[in-house]
Amino acid sequence: MNISSIFVESxxxxxxxxxxxxxxxxxFLSISDEKLIDNLDLMIQKVKLKGYEESLxxxxxxxLRDMVEESISDYKNGDVISQEDFEKEISTxx
Numbered sequence: 231m232n233i234s235s236i237f238v239e240s241x242x243x244x245x246x247x248x249x250x251x252x253x254x255x256x257x258f259l260s261i262s263d264e265k266l267i268d269n270l271d272l273m274i275q276k277v278k279l280k281g282y283e284e285s286l287x288x289x290x291x292x293x294l295r296d297m298v299e300e301s302i303s304d305y306k307n308g309d310v311i312s313q314e315d316f317e318k319e320i321s322t323x324x
Contacts, residue, residue, distance in 0.1 A: 261267055289297075304310060311319070 258267075258270070261270075
């Protein structure tokens, strides 16, 4: 397989995905059943969540210990923030 055939195959695959997306959009726009739309939305959210969960990896005991030690050090050095101040900071993120 040479480089030009890989490019053509990749471009063809991209077109297939774009075509599928457009067909899906057209189909979705024709749906008038709100329950079906809600179910499709729920399915999409579940698939996204599953993908996210699969990307997570467990923390080793060493990593956990290091994080705990860092937290204790931060506390001893006064490198902390109150819950109230943290909530105020979070409110500015939106």
